[in-house]
Amino acid sequence: MLSTAGRHCESVAACCQTGGVRNEQVFSVRGDAELVARAGHLFTSTRTEFVCAARDLRTWAQPEARGAVQNRMHASGPPGFAVRKLFSPLALADEADRAHLRAVRGQGVLVRISGSALPHETIIIDRRVMILAGQDSATGREYTVTTSQTLVDGVHSLFSAIWDTAVDPDTYLRENVPHLDADGRAILQALGSGLTDASAAGQLGLSVRTYRRRVAELMAALDAASRFQAGLRAGELGLPR
Numbered sequence: 105m106l107s108t109a110g111r112h113c114e115s116v117a118a119c120c121q122t123g124g125v126r127n128e129q130v131f132s133v134r135g136d137a138e139l140v141a142r143a144g145h146l147f148t149s150t151r152t153e154f155v156c157a158a159r160d161l162r163t164w165a166q167p168e169a170r171g172a173v174q175n176r177m178h179a180s181g182p183p184g185f186a187v188r189k190l191f192s193p194l195a196l197a198d199e200a201d202r203a204h205l206r207a208v209r210g211q212g213v214l215v216r217i218s219g220s221a222l223p224h225e226t227i228i229i230d231r232r233v234m235i236l237a238g239q240d241s242a243t244g245r246e247y248t249v250t251t252s253q254t255l256v257d258g259v260h261s262l263f264s265a266i267w268d269t270a271v272d273p274d275t276y277l278r279e280n281v282p283h284l285d286a287d288g289r290a291i292l293q294a295l296g297s298g299l300t301d302a303s304a305a306g307q308l309g310l311s312v313r314t315y316r317r318r319v320a321e322l323m324a325a326l327d328a329a330s331r332f333q334a335g336l337r338a339g340e341l342g343l344p345r
Contacts, residue, residue, distance in 0.1 A: 129251045135244025143235065143249050150229050154187045155263055158225040160194040161201050187213045190267055192222045196277065205273055216270035228260050288325070291318050292338055295331055 133139045147154075189208070195201055196217065209215050225237040234256045238246040250256070271279070287308075294304035305315035319331065328334035 130248065132246055132248045134246050138244075139235070139247045143247075146229055146233050146235075146249070150185070152185065152230050153228075154185075154230075155190075155228045155260070156188070156225060157190040157222050157263055157266070158195075159192045159222050161191070161204060188267065189213060189215050190222065190263065190270060191215070191217055193217055193219070193276065196273060202273070209273075215273060216267060217273055217276040218266055218270040219276075222266075226259060226263070228256060228263065231256060231260055234259060287318065288322055291315070291322055292334075295319065295322075296335055 131142075133142050191205075195205065205215055225235075227235040229235075232251060232253070234250050234252075236248045236250075238248065290308055291304075294308065297304070299307070301312050301315055301319075305312045308315065310318070323329075323331065323334045326334045326338060328336075
């Protein structure tokens with residue numbers, strides 16, 4: 105379902121960028137600064153709902169651009185204004201990111217985690233304007249902005265379907281992420297450091313045999329067939345490394 109949603113969003117973006125939508129307002133901008141300059145008023149005019157789907161908290165390349173948009177939203181949000189943000193588990197991979205999500209949830213933002221990969225950021229404002237983020241590049245990420253009601257409604261429906269199957273961050277961490285004790289986290293970090301087994305075991309105060317046994321146990325807990333896959337799986341689950 106989620107991969108289908110991702111493919112659909114990418115096809116929507118391609119349609120917009122190649123002129124497949126007619127008689128609708130569609131334009132593209134390059135980079136965060138141009139997006140804020142040309143489309144910032146769209147955030148200011150938000151009245152009922154702001155929804156966002158992103159892989160992680162770093163989809164916006166420039167923090168100052170994200171801050172500018174957030175300031176516009178905070179200034180315009182009326183009573184009853186709802187904000188829903190949907191992320192992949194990558195948003196939980198760093199403790200600083202987890203703290204940020206706790207902070208925004210404390211401000212009333214609804215946050216959920218989807219168990220599968222999401223496309224790059226999609227923003228929908230009041231079910232009337234949609235912003236699709238393309239791949240990043242040396243000249244900045246390209247954003248496509250459209251008011252096509254057909255496209256907006258279609259992607260909003262996909263967002264809602266994924267949202268209904270996603271869970272809040274606390275539930276995701278409790279139900280989907282295997283518990284690792286301090287030794288398990290240390291071994292996971294050692295795997296990511298590129299150290300030899302002998303060096304890693306020495307740093308952790310373990311024998312090489314014990315270290316390799318703990319690595320095997322960690323791989324089993326992560327349902328990984330290799331050490332490399334264990335690292336990837338840890339990232340997918342949002343485990344700090």
